[in-house]
Amino acid sequence: MSELLTFVHLGFRHIVDVGAADHILFLLALAAIYQPRDWRDALWVVSAFTVGHSITLALAVTGVVTLPSSLIEFLIPITILITGIENIVVRDRATALWGGRYRPMFAGVFGLVHGAGFANYLKSMFVDHLALPLFGFNVGIELGQIFVLGWAFLVLWGVDRMLASARLPIPSPSPLRLRVVAISALVTAVAASWAVQRSPFFTPW
């Protein structure tokens, strides 16, 4: 296997692993508002997340910026929390800010936070040669995210089918809205508990 492919594999595995719950939940929160036919919008948002992720990773690994791990560990669940809350609060995306087209920017900014999550680790590990491992790792992460997104759409399609067959007695809220609220609430709840656990301002009771 070539060196590049090895690091692509490493990045891919890092995202599709069960231990990557924070990453997977964030992707689920990003995808929750879309229907399978909106896959291009979702892909655009996820790619913006990768761009943000790659920028911080490169800056932190090359030593341009130094970020305190404890703060980043706290900010990661906060980004998931905000995404979940935004899903719940914004009922009509057509009338939202910029017609709801701010999401890629939003995902890109949050990607900056997530990328810092393991930058210190990679910085130590790839101390002598960075460019190829870092590039391969980021490509692997993007491929892993597309894979997770595919699964997320499958889950969302299943939820939609379930809600449609439930024959709700009323026309509103729509099955899509119910799905968005249910998934976002669940994701937000998990992220909220992580944020409390990792808060630098919190003393356990």
Added chain:
Amino acid sequence: MRDLRLARRLRHLADRAACCLIASALVVAPGRSGTRMHPLHTTITTITYDGTSHQATVTVRVFANDLDTAIARRPHGRSPVSSRSSNADSFAYLASVFTAVGPDGRALSVQWCGSRLTGDLLWACLRLAAPRGLSGVRIRNQALVELFDDQVNVVMAEYDGRRESLLFTKGDAAKPLP
């Protein structure tokens, strides 16, 4: 009209349920956790072959704390987790998890050639006697897989003017260098 009222009530109920779920997660959130959100468990090993001495230098990059924990968990692990493991302990551990077998099926002899600590990272040096080169040598690296299910060990070899990489996860068998 009745449907509209019911719909509004259901929508409010869904929103309230969402708020309650989030609030309850905050209340039941256990104490502060020291673990990382999304740890990356990996070791990087480079193998450089010297055709004149017929020896390969293996450099294993591993986080010292993880190595200490793995050594302490061994049946006769002497090193307490709180202190750095001795070179003898590190060698015994690494020689057991990193193996190289020649094309003839015989294990290549491994020697310790030192270590250095850079921050949290330990660079451990092993020397392999490979009189017939590295082509066809079967490598296996199961470092730290007993600690982390998602452990991935990368092995990069440079020999005969080529660079090859192998990737190992928990339970992987030995893989040949082409």
